[in-house]
Amino acid sequence: MAVIYNPKDISDLLQCKESTLRKYSLLLEKYNYNFQKNDRQQRWYTDNDVIVLRKIIALKNNGDMTLEQAVENVVQWTKGSDETLPSTDINPDSQRYNKDIAELKRMIEEQNDQIRKLGEVITKQNEYINSKLEVRDQEFMKGLRELQETKRLIAAEQEQEAQKSFWQKLFNK
Structure with a gap:
């Protein structure tokens, strides 16, 4: 039943x-x-x-x-x-959607390629910037050491000048 x-x-x-x-x-x-x-x-x-x-x-x-x-x-x-x-049968709308989907997939692939290329460019730029910063830092440290050495020499000369007697200072000997 x-x-x-x-x-x-x-x-x-x-x-x-x-x-x-x-x-x-x-x-x-x-x-x-x-x-x-x-x-x-x-x-x-x-x-x-x-x-x-x-x-x-x-x-x-x-x-x-x-x-x-x-x-x-x-x-x-x-x-x-x-x-x-x-x-x-597949109606024309679904065929159109399939074409649209294929086009979107192609566009996404192109965008992914562009993103990858931009990533590579950014990596190269970062490497370039880091190398320039390192050179700048080395030159800055070199200039700083030279400045300190100059100050040390000036201070030593001033100390020697202070140790001269009145007559040596007067006659510059």
Whole structure:
């Protein structure tokens, strides 16, 4: 005996709203898919209906088809037709998106190459700057030592000058 589900059970099972389930069911009926109904014309769903609904959701979420195209293809599938409808072909929008994605990938590769080259230039500049700073520091230290030596000599001369007597200073001897 087949298990029969009410709309609430199916919407919970498919994780969709009951209004969405109703929308899918109406579209299926539009393409001559038959559901079991009670005497008040309320739909009851079987395991086969659950499979059909899951296929519709999968095709729709795939992005290559509209909801109506997905319903049409699933109805054809349930009727046992091996014939696929033209709507299963990749639509022009997805082809355009594929071209856009390829173009974006190419641009990203070019940008990565430019970034790598800029990184190399920056590394060379840093090496050049570091070498110039080292030379500057060495020259600065050399000048500082010469200045200290000059000050030391001046101080020594001033000390010798201070040790001279008054008469030696007067006659500059």
